[in-house]
Amino acid sequence: MxxxxxxxxxxxxxxxxxxxxxxxxxxxxxxxxxxxxxxxSTPVDVASQIYKWFATGVIWKHLMITLWESVLAFVIGSVGGVLVGFWFARQPRVAAVFDPYVKMMNALPRVVLAPIFALWLGLGIWSKVALGVTLVFFIVFFNVYQGVKEVSTTVLDNGRMLGMSERQLTRHVYWPSALSWMFSSLHTAVGFAVVGAVVGEYLGSAAGLGYLIQQAEGVFDVGAVFAGMFVLSAFVILIDFGVTLVERRLLVWRPAPVARD
Amino acid sequence: MADTAEPVAVALDNATVAFRVAGDRVYTAVERASLSVAHGEFVAIVGPTGCGKSTLLNVAAGLLKPAAGAVRIFDQPLTGLNRDAGYLFQADALFPWKTAIDNVAIGLEIKGAPRAMALERAQGWLTSVGLGAFGNRYPHMLSGGQRKRVGLAQVLIRDPKILLMDEPFGPLDAQTRQIMGNLLLELWTADRKAVLFVTHDLEEAIALADRVVIMSAGPGARIIGDWKVALPRPRDISEVRMEKQFHELHREIWSVLKDEVMKGYAQSSLAAEAS
Known part of the structure; x- marks a missing residue:
């Protein structure tokens, strides 16, 4: 077409x-x-609500809070996931010891942690960041762990025959491989960072898109609930677009996926 | 070539390689193989599929330890990896996240060469394998033959005294193989290294090598024949095949190899039925 x-x-x-x-x-x-x-509600009401938010500028504060929470959750979760995933993959014994606990924590629906985080970290942004981190961490962790373990043996042997020491293998083979796997989980990880932030806000906060939706719901303002949802969708799509740009820049060495119509 | 005065680059002495499979069962891939490659000599190993040719090469590279027997590299027993050898793998072994020139330069960089110098030398090698203008391409942007060229440059930039090649041109089409064969001979003529070249293609082996070694079908593959190839050099891969001497040698070796190839097929189909 x-x-x-x-x-x-x-x-x-x-x-x-x-x-x-x-x-x-x-x-x-x-x-x-x-x-x-x-x-x-009606589309006209929803649209006028969105317009009002932007015209008065109320929305920016909430958007910035949610964005900031998502970014922090993503960065902390990713760094943690990469480091731990890398460490576990290179130290099978450590991985074996922690394996049941990792599985247990991953099996837990993270939403139930929100009240605990709110208790520990208060109603500010950090309880939301913590919730996002628990989501992002596992996605990145599993990807990197798998990625490092599945480095092609031929490429490894080649590195060895070219004279690489274990440290050089880590730097030139394991590490790029781990990062490439991290980037392939980028979209999912960013999505989950936003989910963590919004769900956290929804369950108890004083600012952010989740808070906005929750407040509107509390007073049966369905128009504002829908308006909040639309803004949230647009927000996620924009972030996702940004991720695509970053990905294109960083994964140039990868073959482009075959397009199918 | 195999002058007695020349030092022996690779010597396998009664090397046996065995793998432990499924508990206590032991699979003997290669049995009591003895082989020597003189400095500057080009030796091709030919055998039926799955006979353990690559295994033998991995032993010479130090990637595998023989269960029995000895490996000597320039009269020194081999411990750990063979630091004198460059290895060209059958599968793609380039680092996919590095550009062609970085892939070539890495061999020098890890030895501590300054990056600018490594890049300059790498550019030189890329030019000699005919890829001077392709330095900033990533491996996936290159064709199979081009990737092999980069692989060759990657190995040769380190100036190894021994070159181990495991069916390096196997995945390529017939024309590209001939071109790559000629390129290899050209580079080898300029700087004679000891080459151990594994292939299943007898014609390729005769066209390239000074000596052709035949292995029997596995398991427990042995070396069952050793022929000198007296064809004059420099050779052109496609032309040398027309010569009478080539045909005679081919017929002679093939009469031995044929039975082993049949045995190899029978064994692999038996194995397929058993599994």
């Missing part, structure tokens, strides 16, 4: 969906409102 046609149809989906929503929320069909505005 040509680009413009595609764009047209993509827009059409939004237009049709929003029109139907607006229609059924404002025009009674057979004397009944199919989408009562109290429960479903």
């Amino acid at each position: 040509p680009r413009l046609t595609l764009l047209f149809w993509q827009l059409m989906v939004a237009v049709v969906a929003l029109s139907l929503w607006q229609f059924f929320a404002t025009v009674p069909v057979f004397g009944r409102m199919l989408l009562p505005p109290f429960f479903f």
Whole structure:
């Protein structure tokens, strides 16, 4: 499909969906409102809410808080995941000892940790960062662990035959391999960092997008709930786009995935 | 070539290689193999698939320890990795996260050479393998033949005294193989190293080597034949195949090799049925 046609149809989906929503929320069909505005709000109300947030500038503070929490969670979780994953992969004995505990912690749904973190770290950003870290850490950890363990034996042998010491092998073979696996989990990790931040805010905070949604829900302001959701989606898509740019820059040495239509 | 005055670069003396498989069972890949490669001599090892040719090469490289027998490199017993050898692998062994020129330069850099000097030398080697303009490509942007060229440069930049090659041109198409063969001979003529070249292609072996060594089918593969190739040098891979002497030698070696190839097939199909 040509680009413009595609764009047209993509827009059409939004237009049709929003029109139907607006229609059924404002025009009674057979004397009944199919989408009562109290429960479903209307696209116009949602849009005006979003406009109000940006016009008054209220939203920026919340966006910045959520962004900051996500970034911190991502950075701390990734660094931890890379270091521990690398360490475990190079020290199989350490990995074997910790294996059941790693599995146990990963099996735990992280949301239940939120109240604990709120208790330990207060209602500020750090309890949200902690929640995000527990999510990001395991994704990066497992990827790096696997990546280092599965370095091609031929490439390793080649390194050895070229005269690399164990330290040089680490630097020139294991490390790049670990990083490349970390980057391949980048999208998922960033997504989870945002999830951690928003869920944490939702469960108890004084600022952030999760807080905004939770507040609106508390006063049955469905329009603001939807508005919060839209802003959140746009926010995640923007971050994801940024990640794609970074990835393209860092993984030039990788073959481009084969595009399929 | 095998002048008695020349030092022996690689000497395997009754080397036996065995692997432990599934508990107490031991699989003997190579049995009592004796082989020597003189300094500056080009020796090809030919044998049926799965006969342990690569195993023998790994022993010479120090990547594998023989269960019995001795390995001597320039009259010194080999302990650990063979530091005098460069190894060209059958599979892709380039570092995918390094550009072609970095892949070549790394051999010098890890020895502590300054980066600028390493890059300059690497550029020189890339040019001699015909890839002067491809330095900043990553391996995945190169064709199979080009990757082999980079691999060759990567090994040769360290100036190893011994070159071990494990079916290096195996995955390439027929034309590219001939071109690579000629390139190899050209580089080898300029600086004669001891070469141990493993292949399953008898024609390639005769065209390239000073001596062709034949291995029997595994398990417990042995060296069962050793022929001198008296074809004059410099040779052109595609032309040397037309010569009468080439055909005679080929017929002679093939009569021995054929039975082993059949045995190898029978064994591998038996193994397939058993598993």
